[in-house]
Amino acid sequence: MPNIRIMIPPMNGFVIRGTRGTLPSCGADFLRYGGDTTCFSLETPQGLLVIDAGTGLRHVTQELADRAVPPPITVLLTHLHMDHLIGLPSFGPLYSGNAHIRFMADPNREGDWQHALRAFMRKPYWPVGLHQADAAVEYESLPECHGGMDIYGIHITWCEVPHPQRCMAYRLEGPGCSVVVATDVEFRANAIPDTFVDFCRGTGHLIFDTHFTPAEIDQHAGWGHSTWQAAVALAKAADVDRLLLTHHSPKRRDPEVDAIVEAARDHFPATSGACTNMVLD
Ligand SMILES: [Zn+2]
Numbered sequence: 227m228p229n230i231r232i233m234i235p236p237m238n239g240f241v242i243r244g245t246r247g248t249l250p251s252c253g254a255d256f257l258r259y260g261g262d263t264t265c266f267s268l269e270t271p272q273g274l275l276v277i278d279a280g281t282g283l284r285h286v287t288q289e290l291a292d293r294a295v296p297p298p299i300t301v302l303l304t305h306l307h308m309d310h311l312i313g314l315p316s317f318g319p320l321y322s323g324n325a326h327i328r329f330m331a332d333p334n335r336e337g338d339w340q341h342a343l344r345a346f347m348r349k350p351y352w353p354v355g356l357h358q359a360d361a362a363v364e365y366e367s368l369p370e371c372h373g374g375m376d377i378y379g380i381h382i383t384w385c386e387v388p389h390p391q392r393c394m395a396y397r398l399e400g401p402g403c404s405v406v407v408a409t410d411v412e413f414r415a416n417a418i419p420d421t422f423v424d425f426c427r428g429t430g431h432l433i434f435d436t437h438f439t440p441a442e443i444d445q446h447a448g449w450g451h452s453t454w455q456a457a458v459a460l461a462k463a464a465d466v467d468r469l470l471l472t473h474h475s476p477k478r479r480d481p482e483v484d485a486i487v488e489a490a491r492d493h494f495p496a497t498s499g500a501c502t503n504m505v506l507d
Pocket residue numbers: 247248264307309310410473
């Protein structure tokens with residue numbers, strides 16, 4: 227793994243903060259790939275970009291804890307399923323009057339996303355409502371992608387992917403950063419649309435949902451997740467440099483994730499399993 231390292235990362239570079247799908251996992255069988263649910267972060271000199279607010283967001287909170295003034299923060303949401311939001315109520319910067327946090331999400335998904343986010347974080351589910359946060363909080367719907375947008379010096383494009391109630395994949399391009407985040411997406415290896423292949427084409431890192439094994443997928447058609455076979459087919463077709471498998475099933479023990487990674491690696495050698503606090507560079 228020449229350009230991937232796992233360490234207690236500094237707050238810069240693209241960092242995978244949570245790799246588990248559906249539910250957090252804990253215990254000795256889940257230590258290497260980690261038990262936190264989906265979250266990614268990337269800090270630049272201009273600000274901190276976060277993708278999704280699963281329990282992996284707690285690592286971002288820990289690393290910001292010593293800063294009196296957090297950087298400007300933008301949280302891009304892929305969708306609103308609970309495993310991608312469950313870390314939000316305990317996100318430290320929400321409780322700092324010095325923090326400025328902007329949430330962005332797809333306005334065309336089912337239901338009003340801003341209302342849904344505020345409904346998720348309020349009494350009786352949590353003692354402090356999102357509307358009561360000390361931080362200055364803004365909400366901004368994603369525009370039509372067209373050429374994308376620049377945030378904190380990173381060029382971002384996005385693309386809808388098949389998943390119940392819709393999900394967005396994001397592509398980030400910037401100095402030392404070339405990543406596609408495609409978590410919560412259901413494609414079969416022989417039916418990946420050209421538009422999505424083009425969206426991923428030539429990226430440095432493709433982070434892709436491999437929640438199900440080939441033996442499980444037929445019983446879970448329509449659940450919105452993929453296998454390593456689809457990940458490999460996409461990685462090859464889009465000519466990506468590295469493939470990272472993520473959204474590990476909460477029941478999947480480390481040796482079982484190893485087996486999935488090995489199976490994929492036989493067909494696409496530059497494959498790794500995404501781990502909590504893995505830094506991509
Ligand atoms: Zn998920």
